Amino acid sequence: MFFTYLRRELRRRRKAALVVASGLALGIALVIVVTSVSAGMGKAQDKVLQSLYGLGTDMTVTKAAAPTASSSDRPRFRFDAQDNDSDAEQSTDRVMVQGFETLSAATVATVGEQSGVADAAGGLSLRVIKINGQFTRGQFRQGESGGSGGGGRQRGEAGGSARPQGEVQGGGADFDVDNYSVYGADVTEPELGPLTSSTISSGRTFKTSETDGKVAVVDSAYAKEKSLKVGSTLTISGVTFSVIGIATADSGDAAANVYIPLAQAQTLADAKSKVTTIYVKATDSQKIDSVKATIQKNVSGTTVTTSADLADTVSGSLSTASSLAADVGKWLSIAVLIAAFLVAGLLTSSAVSRRVREFGTLKALGWKSGRVTRQVVGEAVVNGLLGGALGIALGLAGAYAVTAISPTLQAQLGAGAGVGGGQGGPGGGGFGRRAAARTLDVALTAPVSVTTVAVAVALAVAGGLIAGAFGGWRASRLRPADALRRVE
Template structure:
């Protein structure tokens, strides 16, 4: 009897049911779209952070910045030997630790022993500057007027009182090319952490665990294309040739370094034995990252710990703006629309009950209890809510699919993380200014394609909202229906 009456009433009031269901569907669809876009924003930000930290890295440990005026910073110097042949090319390499701040390699073990740390690995980030060019000698030209007018002077000689010919040097100078690229020393025995994990080997192979001190290298695909490098060729770093065993392509489109070599080799060419610039840390529990950060800073002095959340705060550009809109404006807008939809559904159901006074009064006169009438109204509202849920899920999935299909491109600009930098790292935008893996000093811009993935949790939330909307609407109408009396129906008939 319940379902028969329910089906008949819903068919008879199709327009009213469609209005209620459409209102709920709008709110539910908006919730799905906003949730999926927010999820896509989070994935995009994670992709940006992985381009610096590498996959699986929760935080990095670097040396604390030196106090201003403490003398802890260096500046690049280039020295050239004097050569008789002015046409001979002068060439020199300078390998510099990015940021000019290093930690003892033993810091890696200390970090790894802290509570909550699952794994820790060190890396050395370098900038190599190669200067090539030549000097040209100037030509001395004597001042003729000075030479002729100098006779009989106090010195008795030609050209002036000091006996030296007067003239000037013309021409001469120097012409040099500067080639700068970044090198990252990676621990080949632990390749699960660090910036290289954000790239995929597209040609050749990655490092072997036995190549701790081998003269081998992996080059970024963009750098390899620019310099016409390939597997089997060599790349020269400070006079040492490294055989290229692999070419990597960064997932985010921008690699953390141009060239990767074993950590021990990087320490050798940089004259930084047993030194690292960055310790990459993976926490055993992602919920305890702040606790691990506090423990490292407390137990290991002179260090700066930067988490993914800290780095995310430095992200600007359209990705950051869109993320803020999705998380703030979008969230509150969806809540407001959903609340409005619930209220409208409740008011429409209550209004429908008011128009059915004669019907419910007659049913009560025939023996229906108030509870049965209330259940009937709630049942109708619940079906309307489920219909709205199905429609809202369909519209929401369609909206998310459109966002993913269009894949709008957002830009993410990463600024300074504020940890352990000095010298050139502060404000230079050129190759020397890049802070290297895990300690970005110069701004870095990435283009990220936005997607809108819909999770099963979002679908379940939508179903829950549909049921809640139906129950709320049913509560409004059921309360009105339970207060009706048979006498009210008799007055309507009269």
Template sequence: MFFTYLRRELRRRRKAALVVASGLALGIALVIIVSSVSSGMTKAQDKVLESLYGLGTDMTVTKAAAAPGTGTTRPRFEFDAKDDDSTQSTDRVMVQGFQTLAATTVDEVADQSGVADAVGGLSLTVMKVDGQFRRGEFKQDEGAQQDSRTGPGGGAGQPQGEVQGGGASFDVNSFTVYGTDVTQQDLGPLTSSAITKGRTFKAAETDAKVAVVDASYAREKKLAVDKTVTISGTKYTIIGVSTADSGDAAANVYVPLKQAQTLADSKDEVTTVYVKAADSQQIDAVKSAIQKNISGTTVTTSADLADTVSGSLSTASDLASSVGKWLSIAVLIAAFLVAGLLTSSAVSRRVREFGTLKALGWKSGRVTRQVVGEALVNGLMGGVLGIAVGLGGAYAVTAISPTLTAQLGSSGGGGAMGGGPMGGGGPGRQTASRTLDIALTAPVSLSVILLAVGLAVTGGLVAGAFGGWRASRLRPADALRRVE
């Protein structure tokens, strides 16, 4: 009897049911779209951060920033004076950030409570300067030629003229090198790239003259597997080509850590320690422990680095997390209220019907259940429609894949992750910024679908509560007054 009457009443009031369902569907669809876009924003930011320090890294440890006025001596480029115009070339290998930690710091970090794994790396910048000096030629003034031949007293005078031509023309090229611990390749910047040609390092190649080059750098310099790349006069055999999973690669060239230390004359030193926490919920506690127990270091978590992200990605993320969520909540509340008011209004138009049913023996509870049942079905229909519209909107965002820019600026001092280059230097201490283009997607998770179903049921119950309360107050006498 309940379902028969329910089906008949929903058919008879199709337009009213559609209006209620559409209102709920709008709110539910907006929640799905905003939630999926927010999830896409989070994944985009994760890709940006992973491109800097690699997968699995929860935090990095770098040397604390030097006090103002105690800057490190910068490298000098010197050239020999030669009589001819031959080309001269020189290069310098510099530690990114110009500050290093002792390699023993890696073991100290690994021994801290809550640390699952730690590995050290050395980030370098190689600057190569080549060109030539051109000798100038002295050109004598024509008007002064006679005077120069006969000076005062009949003697020879000084030639008058100027030196023309000459000068210098030099090209400056730079590229980045990362020294990776080949015995622990599951952590660090190289994990943000996939080997697309050749192979990666072997654990036995701790001090071998081998290298993995980034695909973009390989195309630019026409490098390939089995060819060689020269770094400060030392040739390294290319064993593999890597392609960054997203954005730019962490370095142009990867070599074993010991080789990088030799190139930079930084034996037993690293620039960054990459740390993986045993429990992602205890990252702040691990950070505090490292800072407390290992002096002279700066610990930066991925959350700290995320604060330096700006550009359209950051702006869109802020809008999705603040304006978008509040807007969806407001629309959802409005949809619930409208559904409740419409249901209550429909009950007021059914006074004769419910009054007659009560006169026939229906209890108030039965009438209320009938109204709540109708509202709940309307809510479920709105949920189905809202989920369909929400999935369609999320699919449209993913299909269009709007490109957002993420600009990573230095967090100041030594506070940023020191893994990858940022304008030619590690993000830990470089003032330049790095801009990445990220394609936005809007993935819809099962939890979002379940949330939509829950909202649909809730909307139906809210609407039913309004109508049921109104129906429970009706008396058979009200129906008799409306009999014509």
């Protein structure tokens, strides 16, 4: 009887049911789109952060002191004078530690022993400045005497001796300056560090046995610029490295131009048993803040930076859009949803007032107030489910449209991004590097999860119940005698 009457009433009042369902559908669709776009923003931010630190890295530890460069830290280049006719090519390079601040390699073990730390690995970020070129000897050409008569002789006598007239033609210096970054990786910890944010597109990565090997993995962009490939050789400060792999950054710029084993990097920079950054993986990603506090308390003189800290330094349209989606979009969807619920309730209540004679007759025939209320609530819940189905369809269509269009957002990583102590420059590697201003383009998607759909269904049922509560309350208050005296 309940379902028969329900089906008949919904069919008889199709337009009113469609209006209620449409209002709920718009609110639910907006919630789905905003939730999906927010999830896409989160994925885009993770992609940007992945270009700044390695996969599996929850936080980094750097030296707390601000990096300062003394006059002795400035690179000095010396070239020998060539006293022969051949213009020989000269080359020299200098290897410097990024940021001029280092930690003892023993600190890596200390950090790894802290509660909540699953693993820790050190890395050394270097900057190499290479100057290569040659001096060219100029040619002196004798010129004619400047004038006749005694004027010239008088000038010569006054000056004590006569200077030859002529000029030097040609000659000079032609030098090329190459400035690139090198990262010393702990090859025994392949799952930690900035190299894990790149994919080996050619060759292979380091073996755990190559702790002191003269091998290198080169970023694909730098390899293309310098015409390097697997099997090529690369000389750094007189040490020749064999290129064993080409790495392509998964997102944005690579952490470094060249990756070499940590021991080799320490030797090149004369920084034995030193690291610039310690990459840390926590045992539980939900307890990162407590692990950070533990390290800061027990390991003095260090600064701990998490992905949340680094995310605050990302600006640009991605950051703006993320804020809008998280703040304006969230409150807008809530406001629209509340408005949809209120409209659905008012429309249902209004429909009850137009059915006073009908409900009065049903009560006169023996229907209890609870049965009348259940009938009204049942109709409202069906309208809510219909609105939910329509809203889910509209929300999925909106999310698909955003993913299909894939609008490009920009994430700007300025010099202020070095919140972890500033170890490193562009390609310095890790949370702690102070990156030069650069912009990453990230395509926005709107993934829809099963949880989002489940929430939409729950909202649809809640909307129907709220609307039914309004109408059921009105219907339960009707008295048969009063209802039968009213005319529709």
